[in-house]
Amino acid sequence: HYSFFPDRPRWPRGRNQLTYAFQPENQLSDAVRGVFSRAFERWSEVTPLTFTETTSFSRADLRIGFFSGDHGDGEPFDGVLGTLAHAFAPPVGRFHLDGEENWVIDGDFMGSSPMSAIDLESVAVHEIGHLLGLGHSSVEDAIMYPTISSGTRKVELANDDVMGIQELY
Ligand code: TQI
Numbered sequence: 001h002y003s004f005f006p007d008r009p010r011w012p013r014g015r016n017q018l019t020y021a022f023q024p025e026n027q028l029s030d031a032v033r034g035v036f037s038r039a040f041e042r043w044s045e046v047t048p049l050t051f052t053e054t055t056s057f058s059r060a061d062l063r064i065g066f067f068s069g070d071h072g073d074g075e076p077f078d079g080v081l082g083t084l085a086h087a088f089a090p091p092v093g094r095f096h097l098d099g100e101e102n103w104v105i106d107g108d109f110m111g112s113s114p115m116s117a118i119d120l121e122s123v124a125v126h127e128i129g130h131l132l133g134l135g136h137s138s139v140e141d142a143i144m145y146p147t148i149s150s151g152t153r154k155v156e157l158a159n160d161d162v163m164g165i166q167e168l169y
């Protein structure tokens, strides 16, 4: 079953049009931006929310960046596997990914070790759930279930994810 963060934080009513931006230093490819765009779409399809990419990082509601190791928020990344990414609950909107993972973009390995390949879109859909206010789910099929195996692709929201997000929005 789905869960929320303590005190149930959510993006306020009347603020359904959220913007997102990428850390300018990251210089991401169109393929990577496409992955995030599709991940946001999964959630906009089942909520009144819309997500639009903007170039103004400082003004965006949701701020996405790839970092390695200590990146200044007290939650350092740890290299290959372990922590893959983290996202903060509303109204913080920060979504950080570990730049040292062997990310898979549209089925293509970006890293050196296919043994530890992680599908970027699967992680993005999960972390966006956190950005919007969902905690973890006990339902194994759910996007918000707290485990994913290397080499797995899981991008379709389960009923449990939809019920959770529709209770919030
Ligand atoms: N990052 C954890 C996660 O996003 C961070 C975390 C731990 C967390 N406990 C939390 C976030 C409680 C919010 C609330 O779950 S992770 C997965 C999954 C991670 C894990 O790098 O371990 C995914 C990132 F679910 F597959 F295990 C993405 Cl999809």
Ligand code: ZN
Residues within 6 Å of the ligand: 071, 073, 075, 086, 096
């Ligand atoms: Zn961080």
Ligand code: ZN
Residues within 6 Å of the ligand: 126, 130, 136, 146
């Ligand atoms: Zn999680």
